[in-house]
Amino acid sequence: MIDSTQAYNHSINPLLAMLERVFDLTEHERLSLEQVPLRQHVFAAEQTIAREGDRPTRSFMLLDGIAATAKVISTGKRQITNLHIPGDMPDLLSLHLEVLDSDVRAITQCRVAFMEHWALRHLCEENPRIAAALWKNSLIDAAIYREWVTNIGQRQAPQRLGHVFCEMMLRMKAIGLNSGMSCPFAVSQAVLGEVTGMSTVHVNRSLMELRGEQLVSFEKGVLTIHDWDRLAEFAGFDETYLHLPYKPAAAAARSRQAQSHAAH
């Protein structure tokens, strides 16, 4: 199942595009990145990409689609602890933690690029700035977890849902997948329930409330936020925790280009 559709190759590494969104690479860094062998694979919706208890020898970057990290508890209920969008590396942690403590599952169809651990380790040893950037990335993941703990622990259902929508919109924007205040977000209400820790029925009712207030629409796999300021206010959303990079518009555009380049 974790078998690949094509052999490892040396096409442009998507890590390169991801890192260029953050800082300018040296020639040496660029070369090192290009030497990391890649293996692409496509997973159908619902397939498990990595399983709790696994001891992977490689990690992957999500290139396309939406995936989720999730835990199942003894009663059989499932909690999604993180949603992944293109550019994320959901199991990079296995580079340092031997055994996975959660499943990673494809929500929609997902295209991913696997990289062997030995290659990533070599990359990090040779390029401390890249290592630092990946470390930083995992710190941002942690910041998102903190916000989710707060979201689930403290906010009422409609606010909780609104908060998730705000987060996803900004993260999608950061990788250029939005168009205005719309972005692709093809998840079912059942999945939103696993994300927010609430029942599908209550997700539905909360959603109706947000719709009724003209704050969002959410249909056909597209999320649209009609009034960002009011939704952010309503949900108590403050983007600080996403630690999005400040960068001049020109640089942002350049790296967006590099990104879509790598993706095709």
Next chain:
Amino acid sequence: MIDSTQAYNHSINPLLAMLERVFDLTEHERLSLEQVPLRQHVFAAEQTIAREGDRPTRSFMLLDGIAATAKVISTGKRQITNLHIPGDMPDLLSLHLEVLDSDVRAITQCRVAFMEHWALRHLCEENPRIAAALWKNSLIDAAIYREWVTNIGQRQAPQRLGHVFCEMMLRMKAIGLNSGMSCPFAVSQAVLGEVTGMSTVHVNRSLMELRGEQLVSFEKGVLTIHDWDRLAEFAGFDETYLHLPYKPAAAAARSRQAQSHAAH
């Protein structure tokens, strides 16, 4: 308030003890660690050690006491996203993330050791294994956050509380602060409410239930688990997510010694 009671000095670095619990240091690593200047400070209970929005130029290791990372939402409710025990570095993330997204507050009286970022950066550049170990540490933090999301999102009140108790017991054991199945845990029921996302009243009732089942006692700042297996079963606790290091008993004892050495 973030002023120090004594000047930076070069006494044994508690990082050294913490790292020795994980792997054996080379002479060079040891020397580098000893060159990181330390500044100790004591915070009274309830004091804020670091504040949301801060841009710290140094990070600290908790040497003594219990601290908490917390977020306040617009309604004024507070969620604790992480409890810290000696050996933790609650704001190490500021090494890579410019601005803090949460407060760090002393729950009990806390003794901490500050280290300047420039010194830590230098340490990491010179010693890739130390950098990797710190990175790994932040990945374990993230794993704990994932479990908390799951705990708060999916478990009923008594199970949720039991789960927190199991986690704290194991973390305390890992640094040798337990005696048998008892460990110091001087937090109020109100704090447990902020940890679990439930009201103080309901913490109290859940606690009574756990006591009634002869699973735990929790009084005078000491947590005791009377029947580990039954509590773990009850709370659905699986320690995998703590990623505790396997190590031979001898080594564990040695590093416990080093730890208590550094602490006095």
Next chain:
DNA sequence: CGCCTGCTTGACCTCGCTCAAGGCCCGTGG
């Protein structure tokens, strides 16, 4: 002694869960 903080208990209420049924959309097969 009196106060303050934290624990305990009761009464009431509500947010969100469960169970259940009906509706819509879309893909598949006759």
Next chain:
DNA sequence: CCACGGGCCTTGAGCGAGGTCAAGCAGGCG
């Protein structure tokens, strides 16, 4: 082309876990 079936969304009714408010209690400390 239409019938059928399966997801997924929607809605209703009833219930229960946990919140809120309020009061009483116990222990430590000035």
